[in-house]
Amino acid sequence: MPTLQIDFTLTRDKRSYRIVPKEPLPPRRSGQSNLDRTLAAKLDAVADRIIGNGGPLVPYKPLHKVPDLFKIFAKIPRTADGVLSFVNTYGHFTNAGIVGGHGDMVPTVLDEAERMSKRLDRLSSSRPSLGPDIPVTKLNCFVVGHASGGIALKLVPATLRDALWLQLAKALADGTKIRKCRFELCDEWFRAGAGTDRRADADFCSDEHRKRFNSLERSR
Numbered sequence: 001m002p003t004l005q006i007d008f009t010l011t012r013d014k015r016s017y018r019i020v021p022k023e024p025l026p027p028r029r030s031g032q033s034n035l036d037r038t039l040a041a042k043l044d045a046v047a048d049r050i051i052g053n054g055g056p057l058v059p060y061k062p063l064h065k066v067p068d069l070f071k072i073f074a075k076i077p078r079t080a081d082g083v084l085s086f087v088n089t090y091g092h093f094t095n096a097g098i099v100g101g102h103g104d105m106v107p108t109v110l111d112e113a114e115r116m117s118k119r120l121d122r123l124s125s126s127r128p129s130l131g132p133d134i135p136v137t138k139l140n141c142f143v144v145g146h147a148s149g150g151i152a153l154k155l156v157p158a159t160l161r162d163a164l165w166l167q168l169a170k171a172l173a174d175g176t177k178i179r180k181c182r183f184e185l186c187d188e189w190f191r192a193g194a195g196t197d198r199r200a201d202a203d204f205c206s207d208e209h210r211k212r213f214n215s216l217e218r219s220r
Contacts, residue, residue: 003152004170005144008063008163010091011098015055017087019080020103022047048080049103050087057098062090062160063167070168071189074116080106094137094159112161119168120189123178130172136162183209 062069069090076082083106087093093104093112122129138158146152157163172178175194181187182203193200204210 003146003150004173005152005154006063006163006166006170007154007156008160008166009059009061010160011057012060012091013052013055014058015053017050017052017084017092019084019106020049020051022049048106050080050084050092050106050109051103052092052098060091063163066090068167068171068191070116070164071120073113073164074120074189076110076113078110078113083109091160093161116164116168120178121180123172124180124189128177134165136165138162139166179203179205181205181209183213185212 066072073086076086083093083104086109087104092098093109096102096104119131119134122131136157139162140156140158142154142156144152144154155166157166171191176191176196177193177200178189179192179198179202180189183205186205186209188205190198190202190205192198192202198205204213
């Protein structure tokens with residue numbers, strides 16, 4: 001069976017990004033229906049947006065830097081500042097975030113973060129399930145030679161949004177289990193099983209948290 005590789009490079013604005021506040025809903029024109037007004041509002045991007053500051057575009061490979069970036073994304077604060085911090089650190093979420101585009105819509109990014117969070121909760125539950133299918137907006141696939149002499153499938157996603165879902169999918173395809181730490185002061189998702197230092201049925205993300213959990217239990 002061929003191995004799976006993800007090769008993703010985006011470009012970050014060297015001058016970072018900023019929030020463009022949403023515009024107020026324009027007043028209703030004479031003869032304009034509520035539906036037409038709503039559609040016009042959507043076209044005018046009546047929502048906070050994250051756009052670049054017009055600096056040079058610098059190539060960046062976020063998945064190479066952060067193996068579990070999907071977990072970080074799922075935990076971002078559900079605010080415009082939370083999205084801005086994530087984009088400033090890891091790059092624009094969609095191609096709309098590239099300089100000259102309309103920018104990443106904050107509600108869209110937050111909806112995706114919430115979706116990722118719910119998927120990780122499903123995967124770490126007593127009855128693991130990925131849930132509904134997740135569409136990938138654009139993906140290129142190549143068959144490449146592998147160092148072992150075999151072949152590999154190289155997936156090249158077009159956006160960070162797709163790359164995050166593929167990063168999670170690759171972890172699952174490699175046999176990794178997604179678990180949630182039982183230590184109440186942690187409650188973080190962690191990888192377990194194949195390719196990790198935790199057993200597939202591990203309840204804690206580390207031995208330290210297991211010991212602290214047991215210590216608290218004994219003191220109660």
